[in-house]
Amino acid sequence: MCPHLNGDSLPNDPSQMVAVDLSNGTNGTAVHASSVKTNGANGHANSINARAQELQRRNPYAPRASDFLSNVSNFKIIESTLREGEQFANAFFDTKTKIAIAKALDAFGVEYIELTSPAASEQSRRDCEAICKLGLKCKILTHIRCHMDDARIAVETGVDGVDVVIGTSSFLREFSHGKDMAYITKTAIEVIEFVKSKGIEVRFSSEDSFRSDLVDLLSIYQTVDKIGVNRVGIADTVGCANPRQVYDLVRTLRGVVKCDIEIHLHNDTGMAIANAYTALEAGVTHVDTSVLGIGERVGITPLGGLVACLYAANPEYVKSKYNLPMLREIENLVAEAVEVNVPFMNPVTGYCAFTHKAGIHAKAILNNPSTYEILKPEDFGLTRYVSIGHRLTGWNAVKSRVEQLGLKLTDDEIKDATAKIKELADVRTQSMDDVDSLLRVYSSGIQSGELAVGQKEALDRLLRMHREHTTTRPSSPPPA
Amino acid sequence: MCPHLNGDSLPNDPSQMVAVDLSNGTNGTAVHASSVKTNGANGHANSINARAQELQRRNPYAPRASDFLSNVSNFKIIESTLREGEQFANAFFDTKTKIAIAKALDAFGVEYIELTSPAASEQSRRDCEAICKLGLKCKILTHIRCHMDDARIAVETGVDGVDVVIGTSSFLREFSHGKDMAYITKTAIEVIEFVKSKGIEVRFSSEDSFRSDLVDLLSIYQTVDKIGVNRVGIADTVGCANPRQVYDLVRTLRGVVKCDIEIHLHNDTGMAIANAYTALEAGVTHVDTSVLGIGERVGITPLGGLVACLYAANPEYVKSKYNLPMLREIENLVAEAVEVNVPFMNPVTGYCAFTHKAGIHAKAILNNPSTYEILKPEDFGLTRYVSIGHRLTGWNAVKSRVEQLGLKLTDDEIKDATAKIKELADVRTQSMDDVDSLLRVYSSGIQSGELAVGQKEALDRLLRMHREHTTTRPSSPPPA
Numbered sequence: 001m002c003p004h005l006n007g008d009s010l011p012n013d014p015s016q017m018v019a020v021d022l023s024n025g026t027n028g029t030a031v032h033a034s035s036v037k038t039n040g041a042n043g044h045a046n047s048i049n050a051r052a053q054e055l056q057r058r059n060p061y062a063p064r065a066s067d068f069l070s071n072v073s074n075f076k077i078i079e080s081t082l083r084e085g086e087q088f089a090n091a092f093f094d095t096k097t098k099i100a101i102a103k104a105l106d107a108f109g110v111e112y113i114e115l116t117s118p119a120a121s122e123q124s125r126r127d128c129e130a131i132c133k134l135g136l137k138c139k140i141l142t143h144i145r146c147h148m149d150d151a152r153i154a155v156e157t158g159v160d161g162v163d164v165v166i167g168t169s170s171f172l173r174e175f176s177h178g179k180d181m182a183y184i185t186k187t188a189i190e191v192i193e194f195v196k197s198k199g200i201e202v203r204f205s206s207e208d209s210f211r212s213d214l215v216d217l218l219s220i221y222q223t224v225d226k227i228g229v230n231r232v233g234i235a236d237t238v239g240c241a242n243p244r245q246v247y248d249l250v251r252t253l254r255g256v257v258k259c260d261i262e263i264h265l266h267n268d269t270g271m272a273i274a275n276a277y278t279a280l281e282a283g284v285t286h287v288d289t290s291v292l293g294i295g296e297r298v299g300i301t302p303l304g305g306l307v308a309c310l311y312a313a314n315p316e317y318v319k320s321k322y323n324l325p326m327l328r329e330i331e332n333l334v335a336e337a338v339e340v341n342v343p344f345m346n347p348v349t350g351y352c353a354f355t356h357k358a359g360i361h362a363k364a365i366l367n368n369p370s371t372y373e374i375l376k377p378e379d380f381g382l383t384r385y386v387s388i389g390h391r392l393t394g395w396n397a398v399k400s401r402v403e404q405l406g407l408k409l410t411d412d413e414i415k416d417a418t419a420k421i422k423e424l425a426d427v428r429t430q431s432m433d434d435v436d437s438l439l440r441v442y443s444s445g446i447q448s449g450e451l452a453v454g455q456k457e458a459l460d461r462l463l464r465m466h467r468e469h470t471t472t473r474p475s476s477p478p479p480a
Numbered sequence: 481m482c483p484h485l486n487g488d489s490l491p492n493d494p495s496q497m498v499a500v501d502l503s504n505g506t507n508g509t510a511v512h513a514s515s516v517k518t519n520g521a522n523g524h525a526n527s528i529n530a531r532a533q534e535l536q537r538r539n540p541y542a543p544r545a546s547d548f549l550s551n552v553s554n555f556k557i558i559e560s561t562l563r564e565g566e567q568f569a570n571a572f573f574d575t576k577t578k579i580a581i582a583k584a585l586d587a588f589g590v591e592y593i594e595l596t597s598p599a600a601s602e603q604s605r606r607d608c609e610a611i612c613k614l615g616l617k618c619k620i621l622t623h624i625r626c627h628m629d630d631a632r633i634a635v636e637t638g639v640d641g642v643d644v645v646i647g648t649s650s651f652l653r654e655f656s657h658g659k660d661m662a663y664i665t666k667t668a669i670e671v672i673e674f675v676k677s678k679g680i681e682v683r684f685s686s687e688d689s690f691r692s693d694l695v696d697l698l699s700i701y702q703t704v705d706k707i708g709v710n711r712v713g714i715a716d717t718v719g720c721a722n723p724r725q726v727y728d729l730v731r732t733l734r735g736v737v738k739c740d741i742e743i744h745l746h747n748d749t750g751m752a753i754a755n756a757y758t759a760l761e762a763g764v765t766h767v768d769t770s771v772l773g774i775g776e777r778v779g780i781t782p783l784g785g786l787v788a789c790l791y792a793a794n795p796e797y798v799k800s801k802y803n804l805p806m807l808r809e810i811e812n813l814v815a816e817a818v819e820v821n822v823p824f825m826n827p828v829t830g831y832c833a834f835t836h837k838a839g840i841h842a843k844a845i846l847n848n849p850s851t852y853e854i855l856k857p858e859d860f861g862l863t864r865y866v867s868i869g870h871r872l873t874g875w876n877a878v879k880s881r882v883e884q885l886g887l888k889l890t891d892d893e894i895k896d897a898t899a900k901i902k903e904l905a906d907v908r909t910q911s912m913d914d915v916d917s918l919l920r921v922y923s924s925g926i927q928s929g930e931l932a933v934g935q936k937e938a939l940d941r942l943l944r945m946h947r948e949h950t951t952t953r954p955s956s957p958p959p960a
Contacts, residue, residue, distance in 0.1 A: 089832035089867055090824075092909040121871040123906035167844075175847035208851075240792055240854040243723035243754050244761060268854055269789035270782070270827045274723050274754030281724060296852075298825040298833050302750070309749035312720055343823030344570075345778040347750045352569035353778050364647075367655035371688075372776075374720040374748055387569055391601040426603035429572045 069254060069283040073314045076111035078163075078262060079303060081290040081334060082131075083114040083143045088294035090338040097337050098127050099134065101291070104330045106136040109322040110303075114141045114288070118157050119150040125157065132158035139201070146184070146204075151191045161201025163233070164191055168216060169208035181216050185223055192229050203262060205233025210241045210249065218256050225257035231286060232257055236275065239268025239297070243278040250282035262286035265301050267293055273305040273347075280310075291334040292342065304331060308347040312374045325381030348380050357387045363396030389430030391422050398439070405436060407443040416453045417442045441466045549734060549763040553794045556591035558643075558742060558768045559783060561814060562611075563594040563623045564775035570818040571774060577817050578607050579614065581771070584810045586616040589802040590783075594621045594768070598637050599630040605637065612638035619681070626664070626684075631671045641681025643713070644671055648697060649688035661696050665703055672709050683742060685713025690721045690729065698736050705737035711766060712737055716755065719748025719777070723758040730762035742766035745781050747773055752781040753827075757789050771814040772822065784811060788827040792854045805861030828860050837867045842877030869910030871902050878919070885916060887923040896933045897922045921946045 082098055085091055093101070102113055113136070118125035132140050139160040144150035146166035154162045166184055188204055195202040204224045206212055221232045234249060246263070253261060263279040265272040265288070276287045293302030304327050311318040318324070328349045335342050344350050354377040356365045364371035365386060377384050388397045395411070395418040402409050409417070417439060424430055445451030445462045562578055565571055573581070582593055593616070598605035612620050619640040624630035626646035634642045646664055668684055675682040684704045686692055701712045714729060733741060743759040745752040745768070756767045773782030784807050791798040798804070808829045815822050824830050834857040836845045844851035845866060857864050868877045875891070875898040882889050889897070897919060904910055904918070925931030925942045
């Protein structure tokens with residue numbers, strides 16, 4: 001019905017999920033068969049449409065038509081904070097920190113953790129061995145140059161797999177290692193066969209794939225696929241790729257090799273999350289991430305951003321795989337270790353990711369959060385906040401606060417109070433305390449008969465009196 | 481040759497640029513004609529290939545085949561820091577700050593600045609009038625609800641155009657304004673004709689376009705196009721869109737309307753830059769941005785990120801339009817105004833965007849910066865930095881530093897010194913001062929005959945002596 005290349009069994013596939021729903025506990029095939037009977041020649045299409053409509057109802061962000069190649073709901077994460085992330089300018093992870101990060105990522109649920117090459121330094125080798133001995137659920141990989149010396153060291157550490165990389169672009173062939181394609185192919189075969197002979201996973205990746213000759217690239221991938229490599233990797237080492245380029249290259253490669261396909265995307269122009277998503281649509285099976293995206297220069301696809309866009313596509317699948325409320329804790333752990341702040345605009349955990357401000361937004365959010373939110377904050381252990389003490393506020397948001405405070409005001413009175421909040425906020429932003437005080441003063445003025453709608457001077461006098469009689473104001477909790 | 485829909489004349493179109501080059505000063509058409517003569521039936525294709533190859537040589541990130549719909553080298557920016565940006569939780573811009581931001585954006589070269597609706601508050605109206613009177617080169621827009629009351633206020637402020645928006649998704653129709661499509665269409669026509677009657681630009685945008693019914697959407701866009709709207713706008717208000725969805729919707733719309741198309745993209749899953757790039761590939765003409773992406777929740781497409789990805793596609797065109805070295809200054813101005821830090825992984829201006837760390841990267845960067853850089857730091861008034869005092873360093877990067885320090889060491893000696901740097905860095909990251917001291921001690925040890933390659937104990941003794949005799953170390957400048 002909805003085939004996935006290289007797929008594991010997929011209990012959370014959206015089409016299956018909906019199918020189960022529609023058929024009251026029987027499986028998707030049964031539903032399909034019955035609709036064929038009822039609907040004749042168009043039954044197949046109608047059945048797909050019915051499912052798509054049901055999925056749309058539950059999750060309006062899901063694609064309207066299913067896509068043969070897509071692995072958006074069938075992928076694995078190779079978490080590279082302890083390899084790519086170590087190449088971030090600020091990163092210096094001691095053994096203790098590496099172990100803390102590895103354990104946190106394992107608890108979050110990533111399928112793989114990639115470590116710095118044990119050939120990089122003596123401590124790197126010892127740390128690799130230590131992490132392999134932790135008994136984590138995820139698989140441990142290490143990332144090496146395509147060289148027998150490095151491979152020999154790597155296979156002795158106890159890793160579950162080795163990620164081999166070599167530059168294939170004319171840039172890297174000329175200015176980095178200086179080798180030609182025949183030499184690269186010969187070395188690749190030697191290293192892959194050696195790692196395979198040790199009974200562990202092996203991946204072969206080109207470096208700077210998007211500036212490599214397409215024919216060279218497909219040719220070497222086809223060769224390593226034939227000798228039984230587990231995965232081939234595509235790397236946008238310089239961050240130059242855009243989504244349609246990524247889609248085209250992955251889709252082409254998907255037709256050439258049978259093995260899994262991994263993608264590694266640098267973020268120099270800020271497209272690494274979207275490129276990863278598009279790569280999954282075109283059929284990659286494994287995506288490289290790092291926490292907060294740390295890595296060389298501005299880094300790679302961030303774990304949190306990738307999880308956010310895949311959650312938006314299929315929340316149930318992503319929730320079933322990963323411990324989403326841990327995301328903030330892991331980001332804070334890594335941010336502290338490399339001495340950076342979590343960016344204010346970080347997907348999910350940016351400090352205002354669930355803060356709503358404009359009047360028309362706040363009104364709708366209060367009616368139904370889905371109007372302006374594709375991520376449910378509660379699924380990530382976070383909360384929503386509607387900001388109302390500013391000049392863009394609207395009376396619907398203020399009404400919601402009036403109700404939270406248990407005050408009794410008519411709509412006209414609330415609109416009148418809102419006009420005063422906007423006027424004050426034109427001078428400076430009003431805190432929630434300021435807004436609450438104003439609403440309480442307004443309400444008691446109405447109750448006592450000292451105030452009516454539109455009596456600006458009376459309201460000003462009441463607010464002045466309130467300020468003079470209040471030395472310390474009680475602090476009120478933020479709205480739920 | 482390379483037609484652009486809704487295009488201005490395009491001196492910086494890459495195909496033209498290369499054509500001029502190939503033909504020694506004559507225009508692109510002449511070159512094309514002569515290659516047709518020489519090459520017969522395949523001349524057209526060969527000519528395109530020759531141009532593409534030449535462009536590839538100059539700019540390896542440029543697309544290999546030209547694209548009929550693409551406006552990647554033909555677009556305008558609508559800078560919305562003073563509208564969308566004001567919806568950012570932390571934003572409170574007083575008049576002075578708004579004017580400073582408007583002037584900076586104008587000096588940078590954005591084609592439009594969009595301001596908060598003058599109907600939002602009295603101060604918003606006064607600020608809008610003040611900015612219109614500054615005499616900036618860019619056009620000034622204001623952004624209003626699709627409502628005659630707002631439109632009447634807007635046209636009196638002196639703006640060059642009015643951006644009209646209304647929610648068209650079933651979510652917004654049900655939970656926000658509660659209007660049906662017939663009502664929306666009727667109001668849209670009334671507002672558009674009113675604004676046009678005042679002789680200024682008018683744009684009509686749906687809100688939450690990617691969750692709106694496609695037929696409703698195309699129908700209303702076609703209607704407003706027929707009555708002469710200047711632009712229609714697509715908005716991903718909730719940040720749910722992905723690049724292929726964006727491409728499909730824009731391409732479909734491009735075939736339905738003749739007017740310009742604007743796109744406004746929220747960044748909830750971190751895809752707003754890539755979505756904007758893909759929208760340009762599909763034919764939009766105007767892209768909304770804000771400085772650092774500030775806006776509702778985690779904001780929209782950031783100005784810097786958009787400029788970075790378009791620069792990567794066509795550096796000459798982007799350099800000719802915008803004052804790139806001002807980018808950092810503008811970002812700092814806005815970051816200070818809204819009290820956030822520029823994110824460490826910000827494209828271009830993130831503090832390590834041009835820092836290279838891994839040994840194999842550093843070597844290649846020193847040979848040719850294009851190996852690992854798609855953005856030239858000098859075009860943005862910034863500098864490159866190769867980090868060497870860490871355990872991932874390589875001897876090629878150390879060699880470059882040895883040469884900068886004017887020391888004379890053989891390759892074997894440099895490899896030996898590098899091994900010592902890696903050993904020390906396994907314990908803690910070495911500063912540039914630490915590395916320089918070590919290299920100087922190593923070099924003087926070699927000169928005096930106290931040291932030879934591989935004499936670890938002798939080197940340790942010399943380093944210890946150096947530390948004991950040095951109370952304050954001279955600080956050395958970072959490498960160029």
